[in-house]
Amino acid sequence: MTREDEIRGRVAAAKTVVVKVGSSSLTQPSGHLDVQKLTRLVGAVAEARLSGARVVLISSGAVAAGFGPLGFESRPTDVATQQATASVGQGLLMAQYEMAFARYGLRVGQILITATDTIQSQQYRNARRTLETLLDLGVVPIVNENDALASNEIRFGDNDRLSALMANMVRADALVLLTDVDGLYTAPPKEPGARRVSFVPDIRTALESVRVGGSGSGVGTGGMVTKLEAARIAAVSGIPCVLTAAQNAGPALMGDPVGTAFAPIKHRGSARRLWIKFASQPRGTLVADDGAAKAVRGGRASLLAAGVFEVSGDFSAGDPVWIDNEAGEHIARGLVSFDSEEIPNMLGRNTDQLHRILGEEYAHPLVHRDNLVLV
Numbered sequence: 001m002t003r004e005d006e007i008r009g010r011v012a013a014a015k016t017v018v019v020k021v022g023s024s025s026l027t028q029p030s031g032h033l034d035v036q037k038l039t040r041l042v043g044a045v046a047e048a049r050l051s052g053a054r055v056v057l058i059s060s061g062a063v064a065a066g067f068g069p070l071g072f073e074s075r076p077t078d079v080a081t082q083q084a085t086a087s088v089g090q091g092l093l094m095a096q097y098e099m100a101f102a103r104y105g106l107r108v109g110q111i112l113i114t115a116t117d118t119i120q121s122q123q124y125r126n127a128r129r130t131l132e133t134l135l136d137l138g139v140v141p142i143v144n145e146n147d148a149l150a151s152n153e154i155r156f157g158d159n160d161r162l163s164a165l166m167a168n169m170v171r172a173d174a175l176v177l178l179t180d181v182d183g184l185y186t187a188p189p190k191e192p193g194a195r196r197v198s199f200v201p202d203i204r205t206a207l208e209s210v211r212v213g214g215s216g217s218g219v220g221t222g223g224m225v226t227k228l229e230a231a232r233i234a235a236v237s238g239i240p241c242v243l244t245a246a247q248n249a250g251p252a253l254m255g256d257p258v259g260t261a262f263a264p265i266k267h268r269g270s271a272r273r274l275w276i277k278f279a280s281q282p283r284g285t286l287v288a289d290d291g292a293a294k295a296v297r298g299g300r301a302s303l304l305a306a307g308v309f310e311v312s313g314d315f316s317a318g319d320p321v322w323i324d325n326e327a328g329e330h331i332a333r334g335l336v337s338f339d340s341e342e343i344p345n346m347l348g349r350n351t352d353q354l355h356r357i358l359g360e361e362y363a364h365p366l367v368h369r370d371n372l373v374l375v
């Protein structure tokens with residue numbers, strides 16, 4: 001058996017699988033929602049579900065479903081109107097999914113998610129618990145970014161990365177990315193001579209032999225760039241990934257050699273840490289002295305106030321921050337345990353001093369090692 005066959009086999013045997021479908025696979029050429037395409041996709045997902053897999057569907061398409069009913073000729077371009085359109089379209093999109101899955105006797109549940117909602121450990125655990133419970137109940141969770149509320153800077157930006165993060169969160173055995181091309185090509189598919197790549201053994205070196213571009217459809221957002229990012233997040237999370245056209249959803253889920261398969265390059269790491277690494281948008285910086293930087297780089301140390309001499313940014317306890325070294329290089333990111341105003345008083349003080357001068361609640365690391373990832 002080749003390595004590719006093994007990866008395809010793992011996708012077919014997945015107990016939990018995350019399937020992501022992009023706007024370009026759910027829309028007509030005009031950009032409006034294409035109910036037939038959605039219905040066909042649901043057929044493939046329902047079949048996997050009814051054969052025993054737990055399936056999470058990450059679906060774009062809220063803006064596509066909303067702009068027609070609002071009387072717009074085309075997809076709006078300004079953020080506020082896009083967000084309002086998504087708010088209208090999300091309900092319409094879910095109504096179509098509910099109807100389509102009901103034909104198979106399946107229930108769906110909606111989850112709308114934003115980066116900031118899920119970066120703090122409490123919310124992360126809540127999201128994870130809700131997803132697990134939905135899956136235990138046999139429901140197909142349908143996830144989209146919370147477009148109506150997410151502000152531009154903190155958006156995941158597209159659903160590709162979100163799908164890989166969700167695959168992590170639910171500890172999926174496979175990720176299937178569905179789009180409007182039948183796989184990764186050696187160059188943007190419109191270019192003459194571009195060929196489909198059927199297997200990527202190591203995503204870290206894939207970009208040496210392929211050229212990727214942005215969205216070709218005008219309705220998608222990330223193009224192949226964000227799909228490869230998603231495949232990379234999956235690969236470093238130990239999750240096999242297949243990228244193919246939405247029409248191939250059924251065969252892809254059954255392990256047939258369609259699209260592009262990406263091999264995982266690591267065993268499964270800590271899902272929580274990967275989430276911090278890939279989903280967080282740091283809101284400030286703690287500058288560590290040489291000793292603390294070395295300890296953090298070593299991999300198992302928390303960042304103590306004693307080893308930090310500078311803080312910048314405006315953040316609250318639980319927010320993500322950069323940890324920089326004295327040369328100003330980012331060495332790690334982590335979730336900080338104190339508000340930015342509390343930290344100046346703590347800098348350079350050891351745990352005893354913090355306890356004595358500021359009180360017990362300050363005698364803790366600025367960033368606990370469980371909430372810290374190296375970059």
Ligand SMILES: Nc1ncnc2c1ncn2[C@@H]1O[C@H](COP(=O)(O)OP(=O)(O)O)[C@@H](O)[C@H]1O
Nearest residue numbers: 022023024179185187213215216220222223224
């Ligand atoms: N090397 C490549 N291989 C395949 N597709 C590519 C490549 N470079 C750019 N693309 C473009 O990426 C598009 C898919 O991304 P996108 O439109 O964002 O889809 P979705 O809405 O499914 O997220 C394809 O239609 C294609 O035009």
Ligand SMILES: N[C@@H](CCC(=O)OP(=O)(O)O)C(=O)O
Nearest residue numbers: 022023060061062063221222
């Ligand atoms: N969340 C947005 C879509 C984001 C988007 O276009 O993503 P994608 O088509 O996956 O590149 C929506 O539902 O319209």
